[in-house]
Amino acid sequence: MTRGDGLVVICACLLVGLSYVQFWGAPDDGTTTATREVRILSGGTEFARLPLDRDALVEVPGPAGITRVEIADGAARCAASPGSQGICQRAGWLREAGDMAVSLPNRVLIEVLGEAERSFDSVNY
Amino acid sequence: MLLSTTREDHLIAWLAALAIAIHVLEAALPSPIPGVKPGLANVITVLALLLYGWRVAVWVSLLRVLAGSLLVGSFLSPTFLLSLTGALASLAALGLATAVAGRHLSALGLCVLAALAHMLGQFLVAYTLIIPHPALLKLLPVLLTAALLFGLASGTIARMMYPQRPPAAP
């Protein structure tokens, strides 16, 4: 093995290593079982950001009343919220990155963070 | 009128035949992206380079890709394009390396270079023209690792057989 060979092999190893960092990096891609977080937005600003692995009860005040967010067993849900159609509660348990519940009258948005493995960039309905 | 062949022609033909045989065998290997191969036949290219210079290596390589694809039945298919790109990329890398640092590199370094260039060239074509899906990028590190390992292995073997340095640049 010549010095030149050694250099080539070292550079090759560096290149391969870099490619792992570049293309496999970003630990927040949601595929790891690292703690996921739920973010609560109130009136457009972040009200709270909590890990899903610790049970909690959060009361979020808004223009229409109080929205209660419950975290249990690694998931979050809209336990109670003002709004005649119960749309927030009907979203059920939010577990995967991208899942969300919203209360329009109270201007509250509850979403699980992370880049969801969606096959669609956007959904029309 | 008889076509008179030189000794060089014979050598090229012999090397090309060997390379084609490897190419055809390699076509039977499974691959995560259809058509993208580790480039085992690159060993022959490097040997040709070491023994007879870059120009002979080019001939051997191109003959290998053409005849190999005709034999495997992939002529003018995406597989052919990938093969060709891989061969051209490694030839370019080898040419550049011998021009710039010919005195410093043996079969080992050359094989590693050729294997990586081959894989990178193939991947670029696969990603831009054939499957422009971002998920493909996740495969690149794995493919490069495979190329590196193959390059090291084939380079070590080649070096044991032919410990010389490449002849003067073309």
Next chain:
Amino acid sequence: MSTWQRLMPAVLILLLAACGPRPEVHTERLLAFGTVVELSIYTHDRELVREAARVVGEDLDYMHRAWHAWEPGPLGRTNQLLATGAEFSANPSVLPLILEGQRLEADSDGLFNPALGALFALWGFHGDEREEHAPPDEAEIRALLETRPSMADIRVDGIRMRSDNPAVRLDLGGFAKGYGVDRAVERLRELGIEHAILNAGGDLRAIGRPGNRPWRIGIRHPDGEGVLASLELAGDESVYTSGDYERHFIYAGERFHHILDPRTGRPAREARSVTVIHRDGARADAAATALFVAGPARFAEIAARLGIEQAMLVDPQGAVLMTPAMAERIRFEQQPAPPVILVEPAR
């Protein structure tokens, strides 16, 4: 220095340059315009995405207030002044919409009528929230329809405006969102963003493309279960869907939705959803509603009148009516695929 040594720095720099942050699709969600708005931008600059979301949120909120038909604001005031029959100076934030509304009503042969705000209110759809009450009875509806409010009753002369018919009450909800999204996308362009999707409550406009592939859009099934079809967008296009599942109430077991047929004064029953692809969001928004009202009977005619080439209607039996241009773009994602009838837009 040998060639090798001279080349090394260049090689190292090239390697390092390849290690910058990669562009990818970043999505921000916000509440604006009375709905959930999703902004997806293909860029390497995360800060730009946050800034864009903030700006778009502000713009959409402003537009929502300005164009709200029932709360105090420029449109509310305009409605009051129109009812008096006197001439007044039009509010600049509302005038372009009124002119567009006139064009849309004419092109849809009256099936889309933003001047029928009173009918909308009669059904109780005017608030953002709805209280439970019974549907209006036939007599009330008939009385209202007889007043025949129309966008054509509004006379516009430069910036001066007046109404010939006191029954005219503007509710621009049928196309204001489309118009608003278009303006917000212009703002994104001003910020230097060329590849993005702005999705307001399901209706979206997409510009550019994320890298070297098109945007992939899913269209939800009217029943709300899963994705009915998928679509690829590139360039600059809007996708708008009107459905019977959007705003509705249930009374005595019957569902009454908000897409009212101006001819009968009742919810249109010939369709479950209509999806339109068109460059202009306001037109796509209005066309989705107009084609819903038109139903299969006048689908081809109204599509042609509105200049819509790509449209799809899902009828109450689950069959799909679509234009050939739409059929080329749509790929059904549910098995079995629904029965499809191709209809060429024609007057």
